[in-house]
Amino acid sequence: MSSIPQALDALPILGILFQLLGYVLANLSVMSQTTVAVAVPITLAALCGVMCERSGVVNIGIEGIMLTAAFVGWMVGVGASAALGVGTPLPFFGVTLPLLLGLAAAILVGMAVALLHAWLAISVKVDQIISGTIINIGAAGITGYLYTLIASQAPTSAGSFAQYKVPDQVADLPLVGWLINAVLSQGPIGLSTIVIVIFLQVMLFRSRWGLRTRAAGEHPRAAETVGIDVIWLRYRNVVMSGALAALGGAWLSMEQTNGFNANMSAGRGFIGLAAMIVGRWTPLGAFGAALLFASATGLGTSLAIKPPTGDLGQLMAHVPGEFWEALPYIITIVVLAGVIGRSIAPAADGRPYERESAT
């Protein structure tokens, strides 16, 4: 495997590109694992966005929902393990009762915050951007506030979910071993994410719920004239999508690490929105975009930790690490600006629906 990059190095003109390819191949197994892991919260945030916007509701408060869920999951885990004891972890995924309680609480709270956004956006008919911004500000403030109060008492967290360990025989398979290893070396939330992606993709395009959702997001009045209750549909979808964002937040504080810091979500909610846009409002596309973004991050991290040698190394030394981190955002802007005149978002996205009065 390592002789190929050496051979390619010799080619003068495309040497740099092949060096890059070789670097990636050499570090593939580590990079791919990090990539899939980093993509998990982004994907979940993007899926939340897809569900909302497909129904016709813009939700930029995903960041706030994730942060709130991350905090609540951790906090309830702390409280539960203080009250019930940490307990012995089960063999798979290191599941303990406090962790489960924390997860459940995170999901419930995420749905509650989403309900607030739904109410503001659908019934009160506030501008949906403002509503989402309020949630973000509020989440940062309230979680920061509560965390400072709790942290002062040096709490012990409930721990975190453990990763699934792929058997060595599988991981060492030629060609696909690294892929399987990368995809499967995740905790329960990570693995669920991949399942949810496929599930949502199928549901959105083949089920009755998906058809009605898409209709409500494109042409709510047409949906009403065939008897669909657009308001109720939007409420339901937004609240359920809150569970997805909450899952992403829980991953942060209960799977990736076992603790909480202020502003832990660090913009993943917004990257998730970007992934949704680049993925053209489909679950699979969003997942692909999330992987794309995560790989940019992964590449950047890898380059910093294990810099390449030779010409590639010289080139990369001039590229600041921040470039890789900024890359997902730049890609999103380019995609958005490139879609000139054509709207690819659901047609009724962001516009509150006025039900025609029956009188």
Added chain:
Amino acid sequence: MTDDALDASAPALEMRGITKRYPGVVANDHIDLDVCRGEIHALLGENGAGKTTLMNVLYGLARPDEGRILLDGRQIQIAGPSDAIARGISMVHQHFMLIPVLSVAENVILGAETMSNAVFVDRHEADKRIASLAARFGFDLDPDAKVGSLSVGQQQRVEILKALYRDARILVLDEPTAVLTPGETQEIFALLRRLAADGRSIVFISHKLYEVLEVADRITVIRRGRVIGERKPAETTEEELAELMVGREVELTVDRGESHVGEPVLRVEGLRVADDRHHEVVPGATFEIRAGEILGVAGVAGNGQDELVQALIGLRRCLGGKVTLLGRDVTGLSPRGLNEAGVGYVPGDRHRFGLILAFPVYDNLILTSYYRPPFARGLMRNDSAILESAAAQIERYDIRTPSARVLTSTLSGGNQQKVVVAREFDREVKLLILDQPTRGLDVGSIEFIHRQIIAKRDAGTAVLLVSAELDEVMEMSDRIVVMYRGRMVAELDGRTADKGDVGLLMATGGQAAATQKEAWA
């Protein structure tokens, strides 16, 4: 009182004494309508006569204040669209309720999805049923085609398919041929006859006389919310129907007096305009207006008038043709350019193009002139000049408002329109373009605005008056042209034109029955 058993001899649908009031207007006034099984029943009337309201009541989109509805002899209450659909009443709206990005099949089954289990839609089965329905009634559609890619005629067939998929027994079509070519119209008629032969009842709302005579079994004429008469096609003529539709009296509110016509001011040659969907709705308009003359454009809404007017004022690009103002080529000029050249405009949609409701009255009075002295010097606004001018205009145009500083949204419709009129009329204009200038206004405002228009005409302005209100056109115009499918199909002298004639022209485009049929064959 209600008969529980299904009455086989009763009409499929009966509407008795339906009355529906909205603020300020009685949309339906004790209307009786009955439709038999297998009958195509036409509902004829002008815009605003109350036809759509009546059908909204039937479809559950509006609740009647009085009256009752009977299906097969049994009285029912319709709670809403899903209830209507469940009872076998389906409506094909004038503005299609279709979702362009979804396929034909998805649009058809939406809301009544064929399921393969509790969760998943059975596309196979849906496609099969759609194909068989389509074959049975003689039109073919690809169930997987995206609706947005279909022609208008095909889209309408998708709407009809929606109704058939739900086994509609009563089909209501609201102005179905408004957007169809003559060929598509014949195809729809053939389809409707097949549906009627299948035992379904069809209510066909229209204002097009020839078509109604061609396809209906019975015709009910509505005017101003009341049923004026019911006829069988064999027993009536287009002329009689036109007279019933528009009534014989013209409601004169002002005497326009003699016009003193001067040089041509506006000359339009071969102007071509497309609508928002890139269809050429004005294939080549040619006309001229002279100074001191009011040219009225009569026509049913949707025959290209909006697009023509927007092109003339620079809000819409024209595909071709030439427009000259007093000899100067102004084709394609911007709204400001035309404004500076001496063109005034009263838009049909006054809330969208004419006024900024959130702003005070004085701001709206200078909407087109805010950058010119005395209202501004360079970047600086001259507030005292603005307020002074506003006060004068409020006085002169009798705008009922506590002051010039109140928000325009608080004014009544009539006074809002007076603000627009004051802005556009209160200067030296060579050409005035007026689009529905008195729509929705109270009688007092209507009279006032009409007087202003005539005063402008007498002062030498050329006036283009576009209105769907035939009375207004008849009363105000020195010359009348009728617009039909984007073309000026006739020109009449305002002094001698007969209202029934004009109504007929509006509805048929002036083509004799035989010529029309030939054109469509």
Added chain:
Amino acid sequence: MGVSGPDTIQRPPARARKAIVGAIRAAAQPIAEPVVAILLALLVGAVGITLCSGLLAGHKNFDVGLPAAAYLALLGGVASPDGIASTLNYSTPLILAGLGVGLGFKAGLFNIGGRGQFLFGTVGAMAVATAVGVSQSSYITVPLALLAGAAFGAAAGFIPGLLKATSGAHEVVTTIMLNYVFVFVTYWAISGPLSLPNAHQPITADVTNRNAALPIILGQDGHAGILLALVAVPIIWFLLYRTTLGFEIRSAGANPDAARYGGMRTNRLIVLTMSIAGLMSGLAGATVLMGVVHQIEPGYDTTVGFDAITVALLGRSNPVGILFSGLLLGAMRAGSQTMQVQAGVPAELVDALQAIILVFLVVNALRHWLDRRAARRGSTPAVDGGAAQAAEAVA
């Protein structure tokens, strides 16, 4: 002139009283809703503080007096000259950036990019200070640095404005994305080109050593930036309400179709407004750098971007309103540290309060608007979720 005695004597005073009441009501109406929202939020906050004191922070009982102590510490900063100076320091960037966001709202534009524009402006000011400040006096360096901050901020606002005008890319998404891009650009700039050559860790020069610090004019720390903010308020007000450009901006936000008919070039206005909004945020960044922090390390960031949105909404996009809401939020931020130390209530309470105020504000405003609409039956319902509508509803 048929005068009937008692009536005539009574009428003038009654009329005068009605006129006075009417005037008070007219003046009070626009500020009533923000004030109500703030009061309600303080109430909810008080309940929250009390509950948390019993459930979480280690006080074993519900301390009902805690909210009062907290609020007192929070707003008590205005008591001393140093407290006032601190408030003014915090308020300066909030007012400046808030004016920018408010201007955007008036044009129907939602500028969430304040954070990125602030940071990029900081970079610009720092760059000029580093480059020029060694050789020039502060009379030259300070204005130049401020100018650079404004210019860099304007450039940061220009990009999303141009994108929206040419491709229709929604400014909410592009500004959010650009926030992150500028965060990383700033990080790179501070750790790279702007960092001092001999430092152990990356750190920029200190602007005081570069003749680029803002003079102190009040107490120990109160810098001159507040003068900039106080001058900016009437300037923006003048721009909006006394110039033709301001009329065009407001028209484009209120009804772009009618604006088009009036001959206004809406695309040009979008670019211009976003650039001015960016300029204000960039200027805000420059004043914070040159007046407060003086020297920055990689990881420098700010909450001014989002705070400015609150300030603009509370101030209903009106420059005078923004002045007051900026002062209020500045006072709260200034007092938050004191509150944390004295009352043990975490400083993040200010963020939480912000959000609660906004919730009450938007819900209140909409109900008000709905009542007005019901009274004016027959008018068209608003189905546009645009920022101008929101700003108008709030305004």
